[in-house]
Amino acid sequence: GAVVSQHPSWVICKSGTSVKIECRSLDFQATTMFWYRQFPKQSLMLMATSNEGSKATYEQGVEKDKFLINHASLTLSTLTVTSAHPEDSSFYICSARRGAAGTDTQYFGPGTRLTVL
Amino acid sequence: DAKTTQPNSMESNEEEPVHLPCNHSTISGTDYIHWYRQLPSQGPEYVIHGLTSNVNNRMASLAIAEDRKSSTLILHRATLRDAAVYYCILKERNAGNMLTFGGGTRLMVKP
Numbered sequence: 001g002a003v004v005s006q007h008p009s010w011v012i013c014k015s016g017t018s019v020k021i022e023c024r025s026l027d028f029q030a031t032t033m034f035w036y037r038q039f040p041k042q043s044l045m046l047m048a049t050s051n052e053g054s055k056a057t058y059e060q061g062v063e064k065d066k067f068l069i070n071h072a073s074l075t076l077s078t079l080t081v082t083s084a085h086p087e088d089s090s091f092y093i094c095s096a097r098r099g100a101a102g103t104d105t106q107y108f109g110p111g112t113r114l115t116v117l
Numbered sequence: 118d119a120k121t122t123q124p125n126s127m128e129s130n131e132e133e134p135v136h137l138p139c140n141h142s143t144i145s146g147t148d149y150i151h152w153y154r155q156l157p158s159q160g161p162e163y164v165i166h167g168l169t170s171n172v173n174n175r176m177a178s179l180a181i182a183e184d185r186k187s188s189t190l191i192l193h194r195a196t197l198r199d200a201a202v203y204y205c206i207l208k209e210r211n212a213g214n215m216l217t218f219g220g221g222t223r224l225m226v227k228p
Contacts, residue, residue, distance in 0.1 A: 004160075006160075034216075036218075043220055044161065044218040046215055046216070091158075095160070095161075095216075105151075108153075108161045108162065110159055111159060
């Protein structure tokens, strides 16, 4: 099956610092990856769509200057939370799209739990 | 946006079949029906998807109503490891292939 990894699995940082989260598709190439955020007892909310070689597309209400996304290769996308604050504490999950448009399937990473003190 | 409606929670006994319903009355002709599940503190896991015909794989079966306005995910023999939140999602072809997660159904499996 398709495998997507995330690193780190959890991180604790001080308010005002930046945190980078990596998402890798281990056994397939993904031109498109997605970043989601999930608060406790809530569903996943799409933050942005990451396209290899081009700028990410952000959902309404998501600050692109705060959540920097770089899709540098067909197997790696990174999300950097800049100047993190306690309200950014959340479970961040990425997914990678595999297959042709329309019949594709998304495979999700295990998630990264961010705690900002 | 095409939306889905699922019960908030369901209970099942271990080793019994589980039928998880999903209503999607506004589904369009080209929308695929996807099911994912999320175990506690993990990312969602793909379960199954279909368009019109019933589908089977090693994890589950998907039964799709003839008018496609509802579907049912069938776990043939629930185990404790199947306790998770199950999401029924319509994959909209014209929405950048993104997945829009609703509330899902929290399945509890009793030993």
